[in-house]
Amino acid sequence: MEREPLNPSPPLTEWPPAEVRPSELTPRRLALHLILLLLTMVTTFVMGAVMSPDFRTWRQIIDDPRVISSGLAYSFTLIAILLAHEMGHYLACRHYRIRATLPYFIPAPTLIGTFGAFIRIKEPITSRRALFDIGIAGPLAGFAVALPASLIGLLIAEPAPPVPPHTRSIIFQDPLLFILIQRLFEVPHMTEWNPIYFAAWVGMLATSLNLLPVGQLDGGHVVYALLGRRGHRAVAVGIFVLVCVLAVIAYNRYHWPGWFLYVGLLGLLLVLRHPPLADEHQPLDQPRRLVGVVGLIVFVLSFLPFPIIVS
Template structure:
């Protein structure tokens, strides 16, 4: 793909076949065409997208403030990294620090006083950090690789630092370009979950075979309650195949924290595969079903709110267990669904092999789902 500096002149003749052009302006590296569209907006974009793309431009349509003119905005597209991605690197390093700190304090039971006296003690948690960031980065790099392969303008991953319990809120990429067709939308959408699941399986298997860690006596003295992260079916399946335990009767022994990296990968896979809006599941299902995906997306928030209500009123779980979690995602999925899915330029149906891969991806995601991911138990 041409860079902005080498982009050809926009193909005005192709635009004028479907657009009555009044004026052309330049705004930095963008070219703005003012006039009236002779066809509906989606048809306009579909007609001019390919010639503009070949010339090195992405096109979008908007209107002026008084709604009297249509504006076609042509922006040069680059398929490379422009300079050093300082923001990506800064967030990554911050997340390395946050996951090391949270891992040391929470999962390796290093006292805060010891960490304050010797901050280098957090480096003991490097396997936890490598597991969590490895899973999340592999997921996002799956999207990135397929985005670059298809010539879609995507950013490098942004990893988000946080606090308890994992030291991160996950990772995201930005897709600035439009999707040319359902095939591209599907490939980019499905690549993240499949790559992330592959990394999750490897991390989980490694964690299961590593020796457990000792829980110091001070960690067992507290309020009499602990937060338990229940096992997804996939984790139990892998443990069974390897013949390794996922818990111990002795409270002074805990599983290796690397397994938590696998748990994180499974949990984020479930959330990402919710079939709404711009989530991975939304992309995949939009590519598989076309515009019918929006009818499915409308049911997701209601389903999550219903799940939260069932856990609270039917099974008696407290809000701080998994009730609040599903209620929060019900609200968030409603917002995401309202913003709508990606709309490919060419909405031709997806081929059968990809549809089968999509079904298999959702089936694998179902192996990562559990009704009560987190609960509070007495000790």
């Protein structure tokens, strides 16, 4: 979620008066959104097909039903999670009459087939309640889709065959939610790859990273609304130190350097600071504080201290 710089003289009302504006969703802009979505569907389909246990040659992507179904299942599940997340932000903006774009998907030839999606918020958020609602809406909406996907992916998973000794392997660690599902339904801890499981795993990873309470990440917006500027700064510095420690442990013990990328991003967010609000002192009501607790639970259930282990 991306915000424009704060207007130096924003209105003080939580519900800005409606203005007559020309529609920003022109046919050309709508076409851009659709093209990016279609390209992301293609890249995620290809990666889901390539990671299928049945994949052997590139020709299978167009003529092997098992490989095709794997690509489709992965692409549909992951895009549904990402779309739900961004539409949560978008609809919350619409609720507060704050201009925002539809989601931009980012196709990429990476392990997961995409760099995610984002919306642009084109007006300042002026109140703590609006900031909280817009910040928390995305992760909760994405989690609402990722949760059933996690259940399905784990329940259809097949036990993984034993790994021969002295064999190097890449292991995707499970978040706490997956571990609870495994114990509740007696799912084997080590399972073979399947597209719905992996899409849900990516969705959980994206949710937890977005909920880190730093800068203008979703978690940063939520903590700023809950604790104010000083509380947000203190929590952000603490999380940055924790991620630095995780990066060193993950690299030295598990040979995974991914946290170092997030160290750089979080460091940049700490430097940029969170934009101030016009109404810094507006209190949050009890229901929103309870939703904040729900957001913390979602973070704990989805967080992966060491997402990938190379053994």
